[in-house]
């Protein structure tokens with residue numbers, strides 16, 4: 001048997017369902033007698049609701065109910081403050097009181113027979129507000145609330161900075177960014193007596209079930225959450241948002257299934273975003289480029305209804321070797337919806353100032369930026385005291401492989417020195433990293449008498465390829481062809497599985513799929529040994545049954561070739577069994593987890609071309625090298641990395657949510673005005689994996705890859721822009737007008 005299916009670039013097993021439209025996303029589930037809920041959202045950012053006038057809307061055709069804080073029962077807050085088992089995107093339930101804390105907050109829900117009727121009636125609900133001033137800009141915000149949320153210190157960073165011969169002290173800003181997965185958030189809620197079923201677009205069916213149980217105030221076993229297909233989430237669907245509760249409340253009120261889809265415009269307010277961060281980075285170094293001090297101070301807005309901390313400083317404490325490091329992060333509450341993780345939370349926004357400052361320092365030191373990184377390479381994770389070894393770190397090889405592939409040695413450091421026709425080329429590079437997490441999962445594997453297999457787990461595939469890797473492992477262990485393996489995910493009636501977050505699902509589920517598959521094989525082997533006319537008795541000389549194994553779908557004596565045995569389905573048939581199955585629950589070993597620091601690493605190289613004559617900036621080349629342990633599927637793995645690089649180009653060049661200070665409205669709450677990278681913006685991208693299985697994480701040595709591809713892109717991009725234009729962009733996104741202004745300065 002070949003084990004080559006692990007790592008093989010096989011196509012998604014759910015691919016044909018998706019391209020033929022047979023895959024059911026949340027709103028697609030057919031339902032008799034469905035009604036439609038359309039939310040009424042606040043048009044002010046800070047107010048008290050004085051009155052909600054529904055009399056006109058109530059009489060409109062097809063309207064079944066209008067729910068708001070004045071006519072609904074109070075929901076509950078989740079217990080997440082007490083235990084981490086359930087986490088909501090926003091702890092305040094909808095309609096809790098008459099307060100409005102942000103623009104786009106739900107103030108009512110209209111339920112009607114058709115979507116159009118509900119939408120029309122919603123536009124006729126009149127809400128009177130006693131409005132107060134909004135705060136949506138960090139400069140206008142009150143003093144930060146309380147002491148810093150994050151405080152880290154080793155050595156004496158302040159003193160070391162003062163006495164350092166070479167210094168950088170710059171402030172960088174990343175704007176609010178909004179996740180825009182293709183599939184918008186949506187819920188269909190259906191009550192059967194006291195039990196509610198939620199068809200939801202979520203990255204975590206199990207977490208969603210727990211939160212809904214707590215917030216609706218009903219037992220866990222009366223909530224079922226189903227998410228068979230998800231049009232991605234990027235973090236925005238990690239935790240439940242209020243629309244899901246609206247659907248449940250509406251369905252209960254009208255005693256029919258109710259569908260609520262969050263419109264694109266409200267995805268900019270009520271389902272999270274990456275918060276703006278202002279980050280001051282101070283670095284001190286010796287004249288030959290050894291870091292002696294790093295200080296990283298972050299200011300970040302959060303909402304007035306919940307607290308979300310974007311953990312920006314963690315990466316600063318571990319990426320480079322430096323004796324004196326200090327970091328702190330302070331929050332400022334503002335009239336915005338609650339922020340939430342967005343692909344690469346904390347690390348992606350933290351790396352922008354860290355890697356940018358490294359480039360600025362390299363220029364001051366007259367060093368190649370890659371050389372500066374190698375001079376300060378961390379052999380251990382110094383954020384721990386004492387420092388911890390890495391479970392596996394091949395960052396040096398990433399730098400080297402990437403530099404060779406990109407042709408980095410041909411770079412001339414002088415700004416504007418690399419020309420191609422009318423264009424000026426700029427080259428930049430950035431380091432990528434992401435922590436390698438692993439959690440708990442329970443998986444059930446069933447071997448069927450018809451020769452097929454089935455693996456099931458209450459995790460979900462958010463578009464990353466999770467269905468496929470389940471099938472790969474079952475196929476590798478049993479030899480059953482991949483097209484005979486059914487994978488069932490996205491339903492809380494299955495054994496508990498992990499949330500699709502933090503790039504942890506693959507590392508988390510692999511051990512459970514492996515063990516459950518082995519468990520099912522062991523049961524078939526036990527059955528084979530007890531067959532009345534077991535062929536395996538014949539090969540046993542001493543009378544003991546021989547050791548059996550399963551290869552290529554056949555049960556055979558371990559010391560004999562597979563052809564000597566019999567297909568597993570024949571064993572089941574002879575025992576008159578429909579199937580044999582096993583369930584396994586696996587969790588990381590906490591002792592192992594404390595011995596090592598487990599991270600993935602990478603190096604990213606980008607080329608931009610700046611045409612000053614027509615003020616056009618394009619990304620023209622990109623090379624990404626990733627060290628994420630063993631890659632289970634090279635096709636979906638590469639897809640993850642390239643998708644993240646595309647998102648990084650969007651982060652560098654386009655993405656920014658802009659709030660109107662008058663009413664706290666996100667002004668560009670649509671796809672015409674909120675820009676993301678499109679095909680025309682993306683060049684040929686290269687992705688290379690350096691593969692060293694990290695056996696401290698799991699038996700395949702696979703770490704996660706969902707987020708790391710984004711990590712170094714924005715700093716590599718602004719570095720390349722500087723190299724081409726001489727304009728240092730410290731506030732994302734890069735704007736053409738700044739480059740034009742810089743060009744004038746240069747030629748003046």
Ligand code: MOS
Nearest residue numbers: 235342343501502
């Ligand atoms: Mo990711 S931001 O954990 O979906």
